Amino acid sequence: MILALTKGYLCPTQPFNGKVHSVFRRSVNIKTDLKETPWVSLLDDTLPATPTAYQCDFRSLQDLTTMVNVGDTVFMRGEIIRLKPPSRLAINTVVATNWQQAPPLPFINKKRVWHNILIAERIFAEYISEKEKQPFISISEYIQYLGLNTPRCIYSLPEQLVENIGRGKGLTPSGDDFLLGVLAVLSYVREAHPDAATTYQRFQIQVPRDISKTTDISAHYLTLALSQHFSKPVQWLVYYLFTATDRLTIETAITTNLLIGSSSGADTIAGIVYCINKLLLS
Structure with missing residues (x-):
């Protein structure tokens, strides 16, 4: 199981079902059935954090394109994201922390x-x-x-x-x-x-x-x-x-x-x- 290190502040915590939209060497994009969050990404922690992405420790995986295919089934239950078949890749988001957002602008100098x-x-x-x-x-x-x-x-x-x-x-x-x-x-x-x-x-x-x-x-x-x-x-x-x-x-x-x-x-x-x-x- 892969650990998600950070999560965007718009990432869902409720269960969802979805499909893999696209996959790259260090990232996977998922279309979900959630109205509030129709798109979720799984990103290597070297990629920039976004509001709807989980940054993950993918160092043990050489290339996600060899494990995940477009159209693969995805679901999230108990804050665990699972992709199947054929990869059976699982992402544990329970301990992921929210990344820090920039504070409001106090004034313009x-x-x-x-x-x-x-x-x-x-x-x-x-x-x-x-x-x-x-x-x-x-x-x-x-x-x-x-x-x-x-x-x-x-x-x-x-x-x-x-x-x-x-x-x-x-x-x-x-x-x-x-x-x-x-x-x-x-x-x-x-x-x-x-x-x-x-x-x-x-x-x-x-x-x-x-x-x-x-x-x-x-x-x-x-x-x-x-x-x-x-x-x-x-x-x-x-x-x-x-x-x-x-x-x-x-x-x-x-x-x-x-x-x-x-x-x-x-x-x-x-x-x-x-x-x-x-x-x-x-």
Whole structure:
């Protein structure tokens, strides 16, 4: 039996039945029969924690794709998740602890935010320049490189950003990850910034109309974002960009996100920094 080390704050504790939606070397996504939590993930503890995922100690298992198949039956009873057949893999979630969410934003210090964004852009540009083997001096250049649509004023035409849904390759296309970063900022500052709350509400109306253009996995994360739920690395990066008082904290948070997926972390950071710039610093 495999131990779940942490669990997202939206993970179910009640029994459920389900099927394996997708399986990768270090993760399994499950479609459940629960209305409140229709999607649950089992992730290796080296992958980023999400609101609907159990992080597990998969070190004893070399490759989950050799053990689990799409369509396999899954059920949870007594907080034990079992997959059968043929794997008979069992996940004990009883002792899993909730990962710590980022605290609310106390207030907005524009000078501090501006300083932190400059640090973030330098770290980001250096990383992307090396990765893509071409020079980038700003996140704006990277957004252009991705070919994403962005309005000059995020308040006037936020719906233009929704056009990016499904744009790009991968399980979570670049346009979706970018939009997720935008939503993370709007959600986080909505209490302290009335225009952010209004803009966020407009996304809550428009995104569901276009969400069928993307993958099931990406649609799941966008749906969570529309209800103000984000992964642990994204939450804490947004928090630190508004509150950190030292470079090391920013650098650590940026690096943690950059290491997510092939480009998902970078694309999400681009959305976060773009939104903060348009919201507060333009």
